[in-house]
Amino acid sequence: DAGITQSPRHKVTETGTPVTLRCHQTENHRYMYWYRQDPGHGLRLIHYSYGVKDTDKGEVSDGYSVSRSKTEDFLLTLESATSSQTSVYFCAISEERASYEQYFGPGTRLTVT
Amino acid sequence: GENVEQHPSTLSVQEGDSAVIKCTYSDSASNYFPWYKQELGKRPQLIIDIRSNVGEKKDQRIAVTLNKTAKHFSLHITETQPEDSAVYFCAAQWTGANNLFFGTGTRLTVIP
Numbered sequence: 601d602a603g604i605t606q607s608p609r610h611k612v613t614e615t616g617t618p619v620t621l622r623c624h625q626t627e628n629h630r631y632m633y634w635y636r637q638d639p640g641h642g643l644r645l646i647h648y649s650y651g652v653k654d655t656d657k658g659e660v661s662d663g664y665s666v667s668r669s670k671t672e673d674f675l676l677t678l679e680s681a682t683s684s685q686t687s688v689y690f691c692a693i694s695e696e697r698a699s700y701e702q703y704f705g706p707g708t709r710l711t712v713t
Numbered sequence: 714g715e716n717v718e719q720h721p722s723t724l725s726v727q728e729g730d731s732a733v734i735k736c737t738y739s740d741s742a743s744n745y746f747p748w749y750k751q752e753l754g755k756r757p758q759l760i761i762d763i764r765s766n767v768g769e770k771k772d773q774r775i776a777v778t779l780n781k782t783a784k785h786f787s788l789h790i791t792e793t794q795p796e797d798s799a800v801y802f803c804a805a806q807w808t809g810a811n812n813l814f815f816g817t818g819t820r821l822t823v824i825p
Contacts, residue, residue, distance in 0.1 A: 633812065642802055642817040650811055658812060690756065702813065704756040
């Protein structure tokens with residue numbers, strides 16, 4: 601597996617609380633992505649980054665924000681968690697644009713009660 | 714944006730038989746089509762990909778075909794084995810995009 605980790609791996613939080621998930625890579629890849637995975641929906645892109653401080657929205661970005669202050673770290677923040685954000689969150693990295701292989705992190709299971 | 718449809722959602726085959734999963738895409742400008750395999754509780758991993766200038770690609774028991782005119786592509790697994798049991802995702806990227814659009818997944822079960 602590529603050098604990509606996610607923290608925490610599991611989290612239970614209450615509705616209305618802020619949550620930050622961290623993705624860390626040691627591959628020096630330019631692109632980083634946050635997906636959520638839900639039954640019946642596959643993998644849906646939340647946000648992605650194409651460089652330090654360069655980010656863009658994906659198809660399900662409402663309620664989420666991201667930051668990338670260093671090449672190796674990409675943070676996903678839920679400003680005020682809702683039950684609809686209960687999901688498994690995957691970070692992915694790729695050397696260049698999406699037409700290169702994406703390597704996925706181990707995932708974070710988030711439960712919002 | 715791109716829309717990717719994947720069928721079937723579940724597929725059961727006997728060990729040794731072949732399995733075929735099909736995906737259609739909406740944007741004729743799409744040019745990259747990867748397939749990912751996700752075992753239970755694990756992360757998705759790329760198993761094969763194809764670009765729009767190629768009609769077919771093989772890697773041992775796995776092959777992918779692309780029909781640009783009809784805008785569909787398929788994953789073929791021959792001589793299936795129990796370890797092929799997993800969820801398979803297709804994806805597409807259209808020219809100029811920085812991200813992939815994934816299908817909803819196919820749960821393949823290989824019965825010993």
